[in-house]
Amino acid sequence: MTLNDRQPRFDLTLTALAHPVRRAILERVMHAESRVTELAEPFAMSLSAVSRHIRVLERAGLVSRRRIWREHLVSFNAKPLKEVSEWIDKSRAFWTTSLDALDELLKAEDAAATQEPDHKGKPR
Numbered sequence: 001m002t003l004n005d006r007q008p009r010f011d012l013t014l015t016a017l018a019h020p021v022r023r024a025i026l027e028r029v030m031h032a033e034s035r036v037t038e039l040a041e042p043f044a045m046s047l048s049a050v051s052r053h054i055r056v057l058e059r060a061g062l063v064s065r066r067r068i069w070r071e072h073l074v075s076f077n078a079k080p081l082k083e084v085s086e087w088i089d090k091s092r093a094f095w096t097t098s099l100d101a102l103d104e105l106l107k108a109e110d111a112a113a114t115q116e117p118d119h120k121g122k123p124r
Helices: 003-017 020-031 036-040 047-059 079-115
Strands: 063-068 071-076
Touching: 003 020, 003 047, 003 079, 020 036, 020 047, 020 063, 020 071, 036 047, 036 071, 047 063
Parallel strands: none
Antiparallel strands: 063 071
């Protein structure tokens, strides 16, 4: 699967991670399934505002919500983070290799420039 195939999911995942409240919610559900009311406790916002943040996380596939009677329980799903992490690792490997090759090329050019004679025939 190419990045273009995954792009909408990546966009949803990265958008979900872009907000500090959603990252905090995600941190909490990574450790244990939690009630929406528990997740809302540390934030100075309404329960419906927290629920909207949870819906963004749900659309990204980072969490799932299940209902038991009147309680909504939220649990973590690592798959979208794993996919983004794998893409970042591949990108890092590509850029590390490319930048290392560029560094070697620039060092070789610098070394060649110091060996070239100047206009008077002396090495620089």
